[in-house]
Amino acid sequence: MQTYIDTQAYQSQLARFCRTGQWEPIPGVHVQHVQQYRRLVYNVIDDMLLNAYPLVYACIEQEEWNELVQLFFSEHNCQSPQVWYMPKEFYLFLHKRQHPLLQKYPQLLNVMEYEWAEIALFMMEDIAVTYTTFGDVLFSKLILNPEHCLLHLTYPVHQKKVNTIHAEDKSCFYVIGHRNREGAVLFTDLSPALVRMIEYLAMQPLSVMQLIQQLENEYAMQLTEKDKNAVLHFFEVALQKQLLLGFSVSSEKKVFE
Amino acid sequence: MVGIGYRKDFAADFAESNDMQPSFIEVAPENWIGVGGYWKKQFQKALEQYPLFTHGLSLSIGSPDPLDFVFLKQVKQFLRQTNAVLYSEHLSYAKCNNAHLYDLLPIPFTEAAIHHVANNIKQVQDFLEERIAIEIVSYYTPVAPELSEIDFINAILQEADCDLLLDVNNVYVNSFNHQYNAKKFIEQLPMHKVKYIHMAGHEKVADDLIIDTHGEAIIDPVYDLFAFTIQQLNRDVPVLLERDFNIPELIQLQGEINRLRDIKQQILQPASYANIY
Structure with a gap:
């Protein structure tokens, strides 16, 4: 036996x-x-x-x-x-x-990171957040969609066919992926300044005005009016794409928890 | 009751049409634990309409490796959250040498394995605070056997005091691959322990080998063996149609579900059939 x-x-x-x-x-x-x-x-x-x-x-x-x-x-x-x-x-x-x-x-790891990020976002557990759709993008505190991930890529694997990427394409690419309410995963290019603002938002709800102010304070710089308008436009689009879910609930009506 | 293995491949069609009307659905918990977004919404829709049976893949109850209680805790939570009717697993191993293989490997039919596997089943039942059903798997070669398959299975069922998931197609496949009489095999099983039945299609890949693919329609000899099984049981037991690959139109799957229901209805006397409802 x-x-x-x-x-x-x-x-x-x-x-x-x-x-x-x-x-x-x-x-x-x-x-x-x-x-x-x-x-x-x-x-x-x-x-x-x-x-x-x-x-x-x-x-x-x-x-x-x-x-x-x-x-x-x-x-x-x-x-x-x-x-x-x-x-x-x-x-x-x-x-x-x-x-x-x-x-x-050399682009291979970036390709994998990008492809896995899409799966992970698509599959991830739902994260409940409280927010309202009533607010003003410039002055109301924004609620970032928690179902997101930031990628720092060295190759533009999200922009070009991966087998046409060469060593000379090497640079710095910041991308945010998020899942919208329908469950689709969307990727958006970010500038370094927007990455930092997203990081601020991930810590606490802030208005666009506050985000700009915090960035200016941290880096001891002054954004031009053109830059500020670009930031505002980015967050308006982000709201449409549900990268931002809405606004912080204060006196406004709560719509989702 | 005849249910269907719920697949992402047909989830959208299933939600939007009435082409398939199973009595319940079955999923593998590991395919749904921690899943949100689009799939969770689809799954929730199905759960609102159908009772859930569950059939695990990765617990690896026959593994030499220790049971994964972290995973088992997630399974328990999933069973509670989904109000699952039953949890079943395979009499096989899918993890070994600290690595998951994501498929079902045959346990050696040995005395030592009986005690080890039965002890694992008991631990799982204690942890989940419910009885589980164990499925006889299809296998393509014996591995260092000391005992016959039937003696091995019956010893485990007795020592573990668990229920049996009788996969009729697996018995057919095994009887072909290992040249024994499927009906005699079924006659030797403790029918009072049969809690659940699986039915599926398979593929003959060589003159002497059938692979349990779940990728084809059920063949007539397996329907015949199913009828024989229901006769032996002489009571109604939930039956699942498994179809994991080459998924046809839902109306075709409904045809198989209907045939399984008809067979049960024809065999069981009205009195015993009515008991389940």
Whole structure:
């Protein structure tokens, strides 16, 4: 009779085979049929990653993709019980690993970050916020949509076809992604000044006037009228796109909690 | 009652049309825990209309690794929030060597595994404060077996004191792959423990191998085995139609649901069939 140590060892061998393809004989196993497990398990990982990262897939060669998926699956211990979350582990794995393909395709990590941000925003839990739709963009305190994330990209993966991006495209790109009430994920380019204002808003509701004032104070600078109008226009559009949900509830009617 | 495995692939059509009218829906908690936005809205709409049965994928009850109680706590919360009728899991393992594999691997049919798995099931039942149903999985090779499949399953059901999710298609697939008589296998199961039935399609990939794909319509021999199972049960049990890939028009799925309902109705005497309602 087998001890549980033996049983565990056989289970471990089968799991290792599924991940690496390296076969160590196990008593009673039908060697031809056991290949199906390797195929089925690999397909789950490959399909999930393909669905999560279509732009990465389009960016690199098929063989390179296969190599990445195999490397990830054989060497990384997937930790999330939720398979839809596993692609994030793929991104983190390649980031930590500093795989040579990241030299060949310097935009690759940015592409993954961008694609994962879209999934994470689309799937994330709802966050309840109290706000009103009655207010004035310039003077009322604005409520930022908490279902957002800020990205700092080195390559314009949100603007250009990813396989047409080259080393000379390298620069600094600030992007905010958010989920609107219909559940769609939208990305918006930001200037560094707007990034800072969004960060202020993430901490507390402020009016556009207050945001401008805080920025001017922090950086000891004076925005021109043209700049101030541009800021105001940005927040007006942000309100339409639901990057801003509305205004802080004070004496106004509460519409959502 | 005949339900359907609720899939994101058809969620929108399902919400907007009357082409498919199941008695309940089933989901894997891990596909919905912590999910908001568009999918949560769709799921909520479905929950307003249908009772929910749940069928886990990642608990890995047969794993050599310890049970993940952090995850189990999330499952428990999900079951409470959704008012789920039942929670079931697979008699298999999906995590090993501290890594999820996201598929169902066969447990060696050994005495040692019986005690380990039964102990895990008991811990899960204690933690969830409810009985769970365990599904007999399809498998493509035995792994270091000491016992027959039927002895292994029955020993676990007895030692764990849990319910049985009888996947009739899996029994068919296993009987083909491992060359035994499916009806005799079903006759040896403790039918009083059957709480739930799964039905699905499969794919024959070689002369000696069927893969449980959930990607095809149910075939006639599996309907026949289902009829045999209902005869053996002689009582009504909720039945689920699983369809995970190659999803056809909803009206076609309704056709399969209708056929399952008809089979049950024909076999069960009016008195025993009426009991469930």
